[in-house]
Amino acid sequence: MYKIVEQRMIAPNVHEFTVHAPAVAESVKAGNFVIVRPDQYGERIPLSVADWDRAAGTVTSIFIQVGQSTARLARLKPGDTIPTFVGPLGKETVIDNFGTVLCVGGCYGIGSIYPVARALKEAGNTVCTLIEARSSFLLYWEDKLMKVSDEMFVITRDGTKGQKGHVDRIPELMQRAGIVPDRVIVNACTFQMMRVSQVTKPLAWKTIVNMNPIMIDGTGMCGVCRLSVGGRTKFACVDGPDFDGHEIDWAEFLARRKSYNPEEVDPLRRSGCRSHY
Amino acid sequence: MSETKPEKKILDLARRAMPKQTPWERVKNFDEVALGYPAETAVGEAARCLQCKKPLCNQGCPVGIDIPGFIRRIVEGDFAAGVKKIKKTNALPAICGRVCPQEEQCEKTCVLGNKRSPIAIGRLERFLADWEAAAGRTEVPDMAPKTGRKVAIVGAGPAGITVSNDLIILGHDVTIFEALHECGGVLMYGIPEFRLPKAIVNREVDYVRSLGVKIFTDFVVGKTRTVDRLLQDFDAIFVGSGAGLPWFMEIPGENLNGVYSANEYLTRVNLMKGFRFPEYKTPVKRPSRVAVVGGGNVAMDSARTAVRLGADEVHLVYRRSKAELPARAEEVENAEEEGVIFDLLTLPVRLIGDANGWIKEMECLRMELGEPDASGRRRPVPVEGSNFIARFDAVVIAIGNSPNPLIPMTTPGLEINKKGGIVTVPETAQTSRPNIWAGGDIVRGAATVISAMGDGRVAAASIHRYLMNLGSKA
Numbered sequence: 001m002y003k004i005v006e007q008r009m010i011a012p013n014v015h016e017f018t019v020h021a022p023a024v025a026e027s028v029k030a031g032n033f034v035i036v037r038p039d040q041y042g043e044r045i046p047l048s049v050a051d052w053d054r055a056a057g058t059v060t061s062i063f064i065q066v067g068q069s070t071a072r073l074a075r076l077k078p079g080d081t082i083p084t085f086v087g088p089l090g091k092e093t094v095i096d097n098f099g100t101v102l103c104v105g106g107c108y109g110i111g112s113i114y115p116v117a118r119a120l121k122e123a124g125n126t127v128c129t130l131i132e133a134r135s136s137f138l139l140y141w142e143d144k145l146m147k148v149s150d151e152m153f154v155i156t157r158d159g160t161k162g163q164k165g166h167v168d169r170i171p172e173l174m175q176r177a178g179i180v181p182d183r184v185i186v187n188a189c190t191f192q193m194m195r196v197s198q199v200t201k202p203l204a205w206k207t208i209v210n211m212n213p214i215m216i217d218g219t220g221m222c223g224v225c226r227l228s229v230g231g232r233t234k235f236a237c238v239d240g241p242d243f244d245g246h247e248i249d250w251a252e253f254l255a256r257r258k259s260y261n262p263e264e265v266d267p268l269r270r271s272g273c274r275s276h277y
Numbered sequence: 278m279s280e281t282k283p284e285k286k287i288l289d290l291a292r293r294a295m296p297k298q299t300p301w302e303r304v305k306n307f308d309e310v311a312l313g314y315p316a317e318t319a320v321g322e323a324a325r326c327l328q329c330k331k332p333l334c335n336q337g338c339p340v341g342i343d344i345p346g347f348i349r350r351i352v353e354g355d356f357a358a359g360v361k362k363i364k365k366t367n368a369l370p371a372i373c374g375r376v377c378p379q380e381e382q383c384e385k386t387c388v389l390g391n392k393r394s395p396i397a398i399g400r401l402e403r404f405l406a407d408w409e410a411a412a413g414r415t416e417v418p419d420m421a422p423k424t425g426r427k428v429a430i431v432g433a434g435p436a437g438i439t440v441s442n443d444l445i446i447l448g449h450d451v452t453i454f455e456a457l458h459e460c461g462g463v464l465m466y467g468i469p470e471f472r473l474p475k476a477i478v479n480r481e482v483d484y485v486r487s488l489g490v491k492i493f494t495d496f497v498v499g500k501t502r503t504v505d506r507l508l509q510d511f512d513a514i515f516v517g518s519g520a521g522l523p524w525f526m527e528i529p530g531e532n533l534n535g536v537y538s539a540n541e542y543l544t545r546v547n548l549m550k551g552f553r554f555p556e557y558k559t560p561v562k563r564p565s566r567v568a569v570v571g572g573g574n575v576a577m578d579s580a581r582t583a584v585r586l587g588a589d590e591v592h593l594v595y596r597r598s599k600a601e602l603p604a605r606a607e608e609v610e611n612a613e614e615e616g617v618i619f620d621l622l623t624l625p626v627r628l629i630g631d632a633n634g635w636i637k638e639m640e641c642l643r644m645e646l647g648e649p650d651a652s653g654r655r656r657p658v659p660v661e662g663s664n665f666i667a668r669f670d671a672v673v674i675a676i677g678n679s680p681n682p683l684i685p686m687t688t689p690g691l692e693i694n695k696k697g698g699i700v701t702v703p704e705t706a707q708t709s710r711p712n713i714w715a716g717g718d719i720v721r722g723a724a725t726v727i728s729a730m731g732d733g734r735v736a737a738a739s740i741h742r743y744l745m746n747l748g749s750k751a
Binding site: 024087 | 456457458466495496497500501502519520521522523525531532533534535537538540541544545548549550554555556557558559560633634635678681682683686
């Protein structure tokens with residue numbers, strides 16, 4: 001059993017979740033994920049890692065409450081335990097001195113882009129960080145990100161903070177700031193990762209996305225996390241989760257992400273959903 | 278040896294049938310299909326054994342069970358002694374008795390098979406194991422004094438459990454690291470409840486634990502800690518990390534929604550207990566027209582699972598003919614009884630989706646058998662212009678898998694073959710690195726439970742020799 005050290009809502013529907021798991025904390029790196037099971041009847045779900053404390057043996061993730069498993073995680077309190085917390089899984093994000101790197105975070109990815117930005121900074125890069133949310137009240141961890149970034153950009157769809165709009169505005173904002181990134185790394189919901197990849201492709205900015213498919217074992221056995229990259233089937237849990245965003249078949253990926261929505265997400269939007277809590 | 282011969286009576290020479298749930302009952306539940314011999318039937322079946330002076334059945338057993346020996350104990354009615362006899366060389370009799378392909382091994386060489394049916398060795402093995410469990414007893418073998426040498430086992434599947442059992446008895450300190458949240462490996466995630474109840478797997482794992490084996494679940498060797506990191510704390514490592522990425526046919530449409538690898542389909546239902554959704558939270562679809570592609574035991578398990586999940590029609594699509602089906606005859610028969618439709622000499626060429634990315638239809642070709650290929654089986658050849666399209670709302674691909682990539686990817690200096698398996702010396706199960714052994718699917722790709730156990734037995738003997746050469750630390 002793994003003890004919950006912290007579980008709190010840091011923005012509406014956005015949860016910071018810290019678990020005591022020394023073996024995972026010992027070897028986790030930026031870009032890795034963990035697989036979590038909220039209770040003994042629970043599903044195995046992947047969560048991107050957003051931070052860790054090797055000395056304290058803790059690992060932190062940010063998750064958005066979407067389906068029944070995250071709904072259950074959101075009800076855990078410090079001191080509670082969960083039966084499964086396994087990792088670190090997936091290949092870590094490739095960190096090198098690339099020059100100037102644009103780190104894009106959205107949704108839960110504002111959290112998981114943090115260790116990427118930190119590692120890039122330590123490797124000597126000029127780190128520009130851009131975060132995006134529907135509105136200013138959905139932003140979080142700006143202070144943490146500021147500390148590891150040379151420049152910060154904020155986009156909100158309603159314009160309540162930073163620039164108004166969507167990640168589509170990235171090329172324009174970069175041009176205005178006189179930045180030509182040597183690499184773009186995106187941690188965000190699927191749609192945002194797709195949009196960033198679409199706008200950076202004509203500019204030939206190498207774009208790495210941290211994919212988030214449905215998983216079960218997460219160790220290269222079941223094959224549910226497969227996606228098409230450059231016309232070939234890849235498995236996100238062992239070949240990724242980082243892939244070249246310009247090579248991904250996004251339409252296929254979006255369809256696969258949604259395949260269990262009728263079972264997992266829709267019941268939460270209806271009344272009479274007791275069996276799901 | 279002063280063993281008296283069992284009293285001779287007029288023998289009923291027919292092989293005793295296994296009581297089973299009727300097909301119309303069992304398609305509606307996930308309970309075990311084969312119900313096991315009652316004691317009387319077991320004794321009757323055992324009495325058919327000729328007790329050959331030079332038995333051939335033993336030679337067919339990958340773990341070398343003294344088969345005439347345990348059968349004689351059944352005839353004598355001393356079931357406890359029979360169990361002890363088996364457990365000397367097999368830690369998992371309740372499992373082997375159920376899932377071993379006996380007709381390819383021990384029963385194949387039984388001399389009774391020449392004129393009549395061979396002795397039902399697997400059923401008798403199962404009978405003894407179940408008798409022991411029902412009697413609430415556990416025969417524990419004699420344990421050697423502690424050596425103080427430490428061995429790490431990667432994976433709590435059939436290979437890992439066998440190595441652990443053998444080495445703990447020999448006095449070594451054994452720790453298993455299991456990636457999933459439950460022990461058993463393929464016995465847990467792959468083989469369905471109706472063929473191997475999970476309570477039995479748990480019982481066998483508890484038995485190994487009771488001998489003093491330490492088990493850590495949720496620990497992915499290669500990720501949580503590398504093999505080389507573990508070697509700082511252990512004298513030897515056995516890698517039994519099992520099956521890896523499922524194979525697909527590499528035809529258009531395989532990433533459509535509703536197309537599953539057998540690994541995914543079976544894991545959802547078995548390990549995650551999706552058949553009890555929403556009590557268990559992992560969902561599994563319940564489509565009405567299911568195609569399972571493949572002809573092995575995993576394909577049979579997938580098809581029979583689909584039947585139990587309420588499909589109206591389940592087709593098993595296989596490119597060769599019935600004679601070439603690699604699955605056990607018993608499983609083919611069970612699947613047929615349960616209404617699985619066999620589309621033989623049929624090859625899928627394209628999966629067709631609807632506007633939302635869900636599988637809708639499958640295009641296939643008819644095949645005919647040509648000349649024998651490298652495997653000795655007649656090669657299936659497409660019949661020109663025989664394409665046809667059938668409607669399906671789920672397709673399960675059960676054509677095999679490669680070995681798990683995690684240890685090969687993260688362990689430098691380990692020799693790997695073209696298929697991604699770890700290369701070992703067959704006589705010792707030793708890898709290209711001196712203190713690492715490997716066995717089961719990580720070496721063989723997709724093989725059987727008993728061959729994994731056989732590898733485990735070989736590895737344990739070799740690891741024991743290695744550790745004794747290092748000298749005792751105790």
